[in-house]
Amino acid sequence: MKSKFIDYVKSFVDVPKSEQDKLTSLIKIRRISKGEVYLLKGQSARTISFVNEGLFRYFYVNKKGNDLTKVFIPENFILLAYSSILEKRGAYYTIEALEDSEIEEIEFTKFDELCYNHPCWNSFLLKILQNALLIKEQREREFLMFNAGQRYASFLCKFPDLEGRIPQHFIASYIGITPETLSRLRKFR
Amino acid sequence: MKSKFIDYVKSFVDVPKSEQDKLTSLIKIRRISKGEVYLLKGQSARTISFVNEGLFRYFYVNKKGNDLTKVFIPENFILLAYSSILEKRGAYYTIEALEDSEIEEIEFTKFDELCYNHPCWNSFLLKILQNALLIKEQREREFLMFNAGQRYASFLCKFPDLEGRIPQHFIASYIGITPETLSRLRKFR
DNA sequence: ATAATGCATTGATCTATATCAATTATCTAA
DNA sequence: TTAGATAATTGATATAGATCAATGCATTAT
Numbered sequence: 001m002k003s004k005f006i007d008y009v010k011s012f013v014d015v016p017k018s019e020q021d022k023l024t025s026l027i028k029i030r031r032i033s034k035g036e037v038y039l040l041k042g043q044s045a046r047t048i049s050f051v052n053e054g055l056f057r058y059f060y061v062n063k064k065g066n067d068l069t070k071v072f073i074p075e076n077f078i079l080l081a082y083s084s085i086l087e088k089r090g091a092y093y094t095i096e097a098l099e100d101s102e103i104e105e106i107e108f109t110k111f112d113e114l115c116y117n118h119p120c121w122n123s124f125l126l127k128i129l130q131n132a133l134l135i136k137e138q139r140e141r142e143f144l145m146f147n148a149g150q151r152y153a154s155f156l157c158k159f160p161d162l163e164g165r166i167p168q169h170f171i172a173s174y175i176g177i178t179p180e181t182l183s184r185l186r187k188f189r
Numbered sequence: 190m191k192s193k194f195i196d197y198v199k200s201f202v203d204v205p206k207s208e209q210d211k212l213t214s215l216i217k218i219r220r221i222s223k224g225e226v227y228l229l230k231g232q233s234a235r236t237i238s239f240v241n242e243g244l245f246r247y248f249y250v251n252k253k254g255n256d257l258t259k260v261f262i263p264e265n266f267i268l269l270a271y272s273s274i275l276e277k278r279g280a281y282y283t284i285e286a287l288e289d290s291e292i293e294e295i296e297f298t299k300f301d302e303l304c305y306n307h308p309c310w311n312s313f314l315l316k317i318l319q320n321a322l323l324i325k326e327q328r329e330r331e332f333l334m335f336n337a338g339q340r341y342a343s344f345l346c347k348f349p350d351l352e353g354r355i356p357q358h359f360i361a362s363y364i365g366i367t368p369e370t371l372s373r374l375r376k377f378r
Numbered sequence: 379a380t381a382a383t384g385c386a387t388t389g390a391t392c393t394a395t396a397t398c399a400a401t402t403a404t405c406t407a408a
Numbered sequence: 409t410t411a412g413a414t415a416a417t418t419g420a421t422a423t424a425g426a427t428c429a430a431t432g433c434a435t436t437a438t
Contacts, residue, residue: 060330060333060334062334068333068334070326070329070330070333082319082322083322083323083326086319086322086323087323092326092330119308119311122308122311122312122315123311125315126311126314126315126318129315129318129319129322130271130275130318132322133271133272133275133318133321133322133325134272134275134276136322136325136326136329137259137272137281137325139329140259140325140328140329140332141249141259141281143329143332143365144249144257144259144365145249145251145257147424147425148424148425167384167385167386168385168386169385169386176332176333177425177426178425178426178427179385179386179387180386180387180388180425180426180427180428181424181425181426182386183386183387183388184387184388184425186386187387187388336394336395337394337395356414356415356416357415357416358414358415358416366395366396367395367396367397368415368416368417369395369396369397369398369416369417369418370394370395370396371416372416372417372418373395373417373418375416376417376418379438380437380438381436381437381438382435382436382437382438383434383435383436383437384433384434384435384436385432385433385434385435386431386432386433386434387430387431387432387433388429388430388431388432389428389429389430389431390427390428390429390430391426391427391428391429392425392426392427392428393423393424393425393426393427394423394424394425394426395422395423395424395425396421396422396423396424397420397421397422397423398419398420398421398422399418399419399420399421400417400418400419400420401416401417401418401419402415402416402417402418403414403415403416403417404413404414404415404416405412405413405414405415406411406412406413406414407410407411407412407413408409408410408411408412
């Protein structure tokens with residue numbers, strides 16, 4: 001079986017064939033339709049997945065009922081509510097599919113067993129955590145130093161392929177402004 | 190030699206005595222006085238340290254010359270400009286001591302060799318990265334959902350011991366507001 | 379094709395926070 | 409211990425971005 005998940009892992013670390021086979025045997029292909037909720041706020045995450053095609057977003061809901069987008073996860077990225085797993089608590093956010101999507105999914109407990117039995121998996125985890133850290137650091141920097149227009153410019157720069165695929169109001173909720181403000185920003189570019 | 194750094198590592202992962210000794214042999218104790226710059230923006234980081242006593246802050250400088258605090262690192266935490274090391278580039282931020290401080294310092298290249306030769310060190314790295322991720326996720330959530338007053342309340346809650354140790358304008362720069370605004374927020378509590 | 383729903387735009391305000399300026403308080407160093 | 413520097417407070421005003429409301433534009437479903 002051809003697995004994009006495994007190709008992705010191999011792009012970061014060396015994985016012996018035997019370990020690749022173990023992962024393959026655990027993967028379940030799953031389709032999730034546009035609009036479907038993958039993980040509901042308050043639920044504990046139990047899986048680690050790779051997005052073969054499609055697009056997801058993680059979002060918080062504030063007291064007024066507005067939603068704020070934490071991150072977009074498109075094809076060829078890992079779909080994982082890691083904080084929920086680490087803290088063994090319900091997630092702060094909901095994850096929904098923005099497009100009809102296909103993922104390769106594994107129970108996290110099974111993945112943990114892999115980690116326990118061969119170091120390559122922890123190395124992989126370390127790599128994606130390092131990546132996540134760099135991305136989060138940039139986002140923190142931009143919230144501290146950038147105004148709305150600069151954050152929008154940075155979004156376009158970081159996710160050139162998402163512009164057009166995503167309704168504007170989701171982009172607004174990612175950069176932390178209202179759709180009206182984003183619309184006005186766009187008029188002057 | 191008694192090392193708080195090693196105690197800290199042992200609080201996360203098992204470290205064989207032989208590995209402990211290797212770390213000990215690499216540690217250099219260093220004192221840094223209040224106001225001293227530990228890492229200047231643009232310089233590449235080369236060390237990983239543990240703060241025995243004292244307090245540091247990481248800060249960005251924007252175009253107007255105002256500084257924005259990324260994080261405070263007090264005693265018993267790791268002092269490390271990891272993004273600079275990972276990306277092999279000059280740091281985006283400056284690190285300065287806010288108090289006379291003592292750190293246990295190691296060349297990161299040496300630490301890397303430890304990692305290469307025994308898995309406990311990578312496990313440790315993984316743990317502190319997981320921690321960092323949780324903290325950064327919370328900060329992202331608060332920038333998205335909280336106003337200035339809520340971010341200040343959260344700061345007090347997360348760092349109860351720092352209030353009073355740190356000039357207010359640094360706290361303001363951490364939560365992303367001006368000192369004037371923080372002063373006004375404080376009047377009504 | 380038409381209705382219905384959700385999305386984007388635009389205008390008129392409102393509000394949180396920034397900016398500028400002056401004053402007072404606190405710290406630091408000779 | 410006092411002078412100078414740095415920090416905090418307070419007031420007046422400015423501004424980025426939010427909110428509310430209306431209209432127009434697409435997309436989907438009937």
